[in-house]
Amino acid sequence: MIGWIFWIGKDVLLPVIAAVISVYIVLTAAASMEGLPLLGRLPAWARRTMILIVFTFVVILLFILVINNLAQVAAAMPRYESNLEILITRNASLLGIEGEPTWENLRGVTLDQLDFRSWVAPALLSLRSFGVTLFLVVLYSSFFIVERGAMARKVVMAMGGEDAGARAISLLARINERIGQYLFVKTVLNVILGGLSFAIMLLLGIEFALFWAVLIAFLNYIPYIGSLVGVLFPVLLSLAQFGTLSMAGTVLATLTMAQIFVAFFLEPRMMGRAFNLSPFVVLLALAFWSALWGLPGALLAVPLTASLVLVLAEIRSGRPLAILLSANGNV
Numbered sequence: 001m002i003g004w005i006f007w008i009g010k011d012v013l014l015p016v017i018a019a020v021i022s023v024y025i026v027l028t029a030a031a032s033m034e035g036l037p038l039l040g041r042l043p044a045w046a047r048r049t050m051i052l053i054v055f056t057f058v059v060i061l062l063f064i065l066v067i068n069n070l071a072q073v074a075a076a077m078p079r080y081e082s083n084l085e086i087l088i089t090r091n092a093s094l095l096g097i098e099g100e101p102t103w104e105n106l107r108g109v110t111l112d113q114l115d116f117r118s119w120v121a122p123a124l125l126s127l128r129s130f131g132v133t134l135f136l137v138v139l140y141s142s143f144f145i146v147e148r149g150a151m152a153r154k155v156v157m158a159m160g161g162e163d164a165g166a167r168a169i170s171l172l173a174r175i176n177e178r179i180g181q182y183l184f185v186k187t188v189l190n191v192i193l194g195g196l197s198f199a200i201m202l203l204l205g206i207e208f209a210l211f212w213a214v215l216i217a218f219l220n221y222i223p224y225i226g227s228l229v230g231v232l233f234p235v236l237l238s239l240a241q242f243g244t245l246s247m248a249g250t251v252l253a254t255l256t257m258a259q260i261f262v263a264f265f266l267e268p269r270m271m272g273r274a275f276n277l278s279p280f281v282v283l284l285a286l287a288f289w290s291a292l293w294g295l296p297g298a299l300l301a302v303p304l305t306a307s308l309v310l311v312l313a314e315i316r317s318g319r320p321l322a323i324l325l326s327a328n329g330n331v
Helices: 002-008 010-035 044-090 103-109 117-159 162-204 209-219 225-242 245-271 279-314 316-325
Strands: none
Touching (some): 002 010, 002 279, 010 044, 010 117, 010 162, 044 209, 044 225, 225 245, 225 279, 279 316
16 A cells, blocks of 8 residues: 555655755755855854755756757767767678678668657656656755754654653654765765766767766666666767777776776765665665656665665664664664
């Protein structure tokens, strides 16, 4: 029943959950500004407002970046087709094609069998849905931050007394601190990975480097599969852009090195005990949320599951379950 509610309520719940995760990141970023020389002197509400404005600006830029790059990719398609034709002709024997292949006869058995026009309308609808979701995330995040100030007073009233309310507020504070720290650190790691990937692709001359770097950073929220898919897109583009297997291999090797550096060197040192999920639990969460919400569910699977474990770890009755869901029992 709960799964059915999540599935049927996707359009309503997805922006709300994404907004809650965004608020955790925004508030943790605002709190981390206290150590800065000038910004640390600002009141808390001013730092939160500043971070929220930056967050809104980044979301708008992200949507513009997606729109512009889709148009540029469509304009570059004829050149990519020509490069692929040269590459296929050069490696005809490896493909087992009799005679010298041309783009015309290759297209007859591949692209001509696909109806790209039937994909246009769903793509435009998905793009419009993406824009609406981003708008709702920003809107909900703004209201959540505004409502945050009155939350403590409402918790005390709901618990029916100062003592019970104080204990509940203390518990919520610990949960919020651990969830916010995890989400903030994970976001910082993804930004670092996106920056490294952007620098590598820029040096190699890969077109739309910024777009692919942003995509790699977002897909890194998806465990195991996200890193593979994030690297695959630039590799395929380099194959179409340059028409050589050597350049595609270079892109694959360098981007994989960046992934390994972040995953095996930076992440264990920056995450600490905030991220400690069993690999089986990660795969199960990925399958569950992907089946419910598709790609957005895959992006949110680990943050949601890790947040659930952190919540259970702070509640005495839920701590045994948190230990079972963790990788080594250290919650």
